[in-house]
Amino acid sequence: WLNRPSVKHVKGPPPVSFWLGHERVLRSQGNIGELEMKWCKEYGTVYRVGGCFGQDVLVVSDPKALDHIFHTSHPYPKSQDFNFILGLMLGGGLIVVDAEIHHRQRKIINPAFSRAQLRNSQLIFQQCSDKLVEALKGSLPGPNETVNIVEWTSNVTLDIIGLAAFRYDFGSLEGRNTELGQAMRHLFTTSQSNTTAFEFMFVALIRMLPESVLKLLRLISTRETRQFARVREVSRKAAREIMISQYEVQEQGEDKDIVDLLGRACLTGKMNADEIESQLITFVLAGHETTGTTVAWLLYELAIHPDHQSIIREELKQFKDYDSMPFMNAAIKEVLRFHPIVHSLTRTAPHDDVLPLSGGKTLAVPKGQTFACSMYAYNRLSSLWGDDAEEWNPARFLKKGLPVSLGVYANLMTFGAGPRSCIGWRFALMELQTILARLIQNFEFSLPEGGVEIVQFPGSPAVVPVVKGKAHLGARVPLRVKVLHL
Numbered sequence: 001w002l003n004r005p006s007v008k009h010v011k012g013p014p015p016v017s018f019w020l021g022h023e024r025v026l027r028s029q030g031n032i033g034e035l036e037m038k039w040c041k042e043y044g045t046v047y048r049v050g051g052c053f054g055q056d057v058l059v060v061s062d063p064k065a066l067d068h069i070f071h072t073s074h075p076y077p078k079s080q081d082f083n084f085i086l087g088l089m090l091g092g093g094l095i096v097v098d099a100e101i102h103h104r105q106r107k108i109i110n111p112a113f114s115r116a117q118l119r120n121s122q123l124i125f126q127q128c129s130d131k132l133v134e135a136l137k138g139s140l141p142g143p144n145e146t147v148n149i150v151e152w153t154s155n156v157t158l159d160i161i162g163l164a165a166f167r168y169d170f171g172s173l174e175g176r177n178t179e180l181g182q183a184m185r186h187l188f189t190t191s192q193s194n195t196t197a198f199e200f201m202f203v204a205l206i207r208m209l210p211e212s213v214l215k216l217l218r219l220i221s222t223r224e225t226r227q228f229a230r231v232r233e234v235s236r237k238a239a240r241e242i243m244i245s246q247y248e249v250q251e252q253g254e255d256k257d258i259v260d261l262l263g264r265a266c267l268t269g270k271m272n273a274d275e276i277e278s279q280l281i282t283f284v285l286a287g288h289e290t291t292g293t294t295v296a297w298l299l300y301e302l303a304i305h306p307d308h309q310s311i312i313r314e315e316l317k318q319f320k321d322y323d324s325m326p327f328m329n330a331a332i333k334e335v336l337r338f339h340p341i342v343h344s345l346t347r348t349a350p351h352d353d354v355l356p357l358s359g360g361k362t363l364a365v366p367k368g369q370t371f372a373c374s375m376y377a378y379n380r381l382s383s384l385w386g387d388d389a390e391e392w393n394p395a396r397f398l399k400k401g402l403p404v405s406l407g408v409y410a411n412l413m414t415f416g417a418g419p420r421s422c423i424g425w426r427f428a429l430m431e432l433q434t435i436l437a438r439l440i441q442n443f444e445f446s447l448p449e450g451g452v453e454i455v456q457f458p459g460s461p462a463v464v465p466v467v468k469g470k471a472h473l474g475a476r477v478p479l480r481v482k483v484l485h486l
């Protein structure tokens with residue numbers, strides 16, 4: 001009665017446990033991606049690992065296979081466990097819903113991410129970035145202080161998404177501690193560190209049981225489900241407050257930010273109140289830590305490579321428009337490649353299928369097969385990115401393009417691909433450019449005295465930057481910040 005399609009003919013690491021497969025080994029890595037890359041080199045760009053209860057999971061980084069799985073015309077659906085677990089927090093929001101409901105919701109929300117609408121948000125990016133600079137300056141007791149930069153980048157992106165999407169001021173740069181902000185703090189590190197055997201098996205059961213039995217699993221609670229349900233409860237409250245404060249939204253209005261589009265969809269009966277509340281937490285979660293953490297990784301890499309900060313500072317003097325700055329944009333692409341916040345996406349084969357592979361080969365896969373599509377491994381394939389694929393090198397993006405066309409931006413899988421790709425990718429890029437520009441113009445970043453090693457905590461689905469050996473402290477990127485008096 002468990003859905004366990006088998007692909008035993010595909011190579012992979014030797015089995016370790018029937019009950020837990022390789023799931024615990026993978027999740028207990030200090031630094032997510034190390035094992036995936038080791039196995040990828042050993043077994044190739046499609047290999048098999050064990051899931052709980054003897055399940056076979058195919059880990060895929062082959063560009064052709066990814067293109068097939070995420071293809072616009074026939075995308076594989078997300079796996080049942082992803083939708084179930086995230087659904088506890090996000091309800092029926094855009095990330096979780098499927099098929100026609102997804103199509104309807106995406107059509108309603110899409111205009112909020114048009115180029116014209118995003119130009120309106122640019123002012124908010126600018127104002128919040130300036131606020132960040134002033135708040136950071138004001139908080140430094142000395143000229144060269146160490147701060148946990150990810151707290152600041154996370155605060156600025158929370159304020160931006162609140163204002164740009166919902167005209168709601170979380171005020172986190174002013175030190176306001178909202179209930180929602182608090183509930184989301186350490187969301188992944190507290191609920192997912194030292195995962196127990198029961199917690200692994202619980203998720204695997206959701207993936208493998210028939211839909212009709214899933215209702216029963218809702219009665220079981222784990223640390224993760226409790227924390228996700230708590231975030232949902234708090235976010236519903238915040239969503240109601242926001243929608244009430246925006247009640248004057250006009251049915252036939254011209255504005256196209258998210259709150260307007262949702263307000264209008266509610267008035268015209270295209271979305272119900274529950275769906276609208278679900279979008280709030282969806283956009284706060286998807287559009288806040290993702291970008292905040294990416295900026296923090298970027299500053300960490302720039303602290304290790306101060307010469308790259310100088311190049312960006314020079315470009316900022318030379319060019320007026322962010323899109324024209326070659327090295328700054330190359331550094332942004334490189335951080336998205338090197339530190340993808342979502343390390344892999346799980347998908348399920350909707351029917352028996354034949355996967356095309358690079359080099360002209362194919363692979364037959366059975367209906368129900370689970371795939372872990374590794375953006376992390378794809379982004380580091382030496383066959384695509386060169387021999388230095390596992391090193392930080394923004395200059396690679398100054399050279400000519402790649403022999404593939406995948407994903408929505410720069411041939412990266414970081415924003416996903418196909419109809420379920422990130423709706424906010426342009427928003428995120430403009431935000432990254434503006435925050436980075438303002439920070440680099442005003443500060444110099446370096447590693448703290450004695451250095452620090454930041455590793456990638458394997459949160460699911462998001463990677464969290466933590467100090468090596470100190471994951472229990474949650475997201476942390478301590479950097480020395482020196483104010484520049486230009």
Ligand code: HEM
Binds near residue numbers: 342417419
């Ligand atoms: C560096 C920043 C970001 C990264 C790396 C990122 C990554 C991703 C990825 C990988 C997906 C696909 C998930 C899947 O297929 O299961 C996704 C979906 C999504 N993202 Fe982002 N994202 C970022 C920023 C944003 C921002 C700023 C917003 C909103 C303003 C946003 C909103 C969403 C939404 C709503 C979805 C679901 C889309 C759908 O299923 O139709 N993201 N994102």
